[in-house]
Amino acid sequence: MMPERGIILDAGTGIFRARDLIETDHLDILLSHAHLDHVIGLTFLYDIMQGKGTTTTVHVAADKVGTIENHLFNPSLFPVKPNFIIQPFEGESLKLSDGTPVATIPLDHPGGSHGFRFDWDDSSLAYITDTTAAPQATYLHQIQGVSTLIHECYFPDGFEDRAALTGHSCLTPVAEVAAMANAGRTYLVHINPQNESDTPLNLDSVNAIYEKLEVAFDGQIIEL
Ligand SMILES: [Zn+2]
Numbered sequence: 119m120m121p122e123r124g125i126i127l128d129a130g131t132g133i134f135r136a137r138d139l140i141e142t143d144h145l146d147i148l149l150s151h152a153h154l155d156h157v158i159g160l161t162f163l164y165d166i167m168q169g170k171g172t173t174t175t176v177h178v179a180a181d182k183v184g185t186i187e188n189h190l191f192n193p194s195l196f197p198v199k200p201n202f203i204i205q206p207f208e209g210e211s212l213k214l215s216d217g218t219p220v221a222t223i224p225l226d227h228p229g230g231s232h233g234f235r236f237d238w239d240d241s242s243l244a245y246i247t248d249t250t251a252a253p254q255a256t257y258l259h260q261i262q263g264v265s266t267l268i269h270e271c272y273f274p275d276g277f278e279d280r281a282a283l284t285g286h287s288c289l290t291p292v293a294e295v296a297a298m299a300n301a302g303r304t305y306l307v308h309i310n311p312q313n314e315s316d317t318p319l320n321l322d323s324v325n326a327i328y329e330k331l332e333v334a335f336d337g338q339i340i341e342l
């Protein structure tokens with residue numbers, strides 16, 4: 119979440135934290151895709167918005183609007199209609215409610231996913247999930263020179279077959295992508311939650327490829 123800008127990236131279970139962080143009277147929520155771990159939190163918005171005057175626009179690829187409207191908000195799954203506006207996007211960019219353009223980056227993932235890139239005057243941010251990182255990844259040119267890269271890394275090294283099958287990433291290819299993109303710093307997210315270790319990824323093993331790498335943690339605050 120970028121509280122000062124009123125932007126949230128994806129709507130997983132962690133979105134409950136937004137309630138205490140909202141600073142704006144409007145929120146833009148950008149969805150990478152409609153897999154449940156990225157959209158389930160849309161049903162939390164009734165609770166999150168209770169007693170607040172904040173309105174919400176949810177941006178999602180046009181081909182996934184029906185999944186949200188007809189499946190997630192099917193009356194037998196959830197009793198009331200969405201309390202937000204759905205703004206479908208197509209093509210290379212979307213526009214936030216205030217008119218600011220955001221680049222949309224098509225990603226390889228079962229059913230398709232989109233990354234996002236924000237370019238501000240003195241910094242930039244790219245958000246890349248869910249996809250399989252690789253030196254030949256098609257999104258590499260779209261994240262070139264970004265100052266902050268947030269990239270998924272579901273698997274440690276050694277799970278390349280599973281990563282390819284499920285459309286997720288292993289550590290070394292993510293480090294290679296970050297290095298090739300010349301990213302200022304990179305935060306790893308969407309780590310396999312079934313790994314109980316606090317440090318499931320051995321960052322030292324990719325130091326020679328790319329150093330400015332860290333595993334993001336819940337509640338972490340970063341300056342953009
Ligand atoms: Zn997914």
Ligand SMILES: [Zn+2]
Binds near residue numbers: 153155156248308
């Ligand atoms: Zn996911």
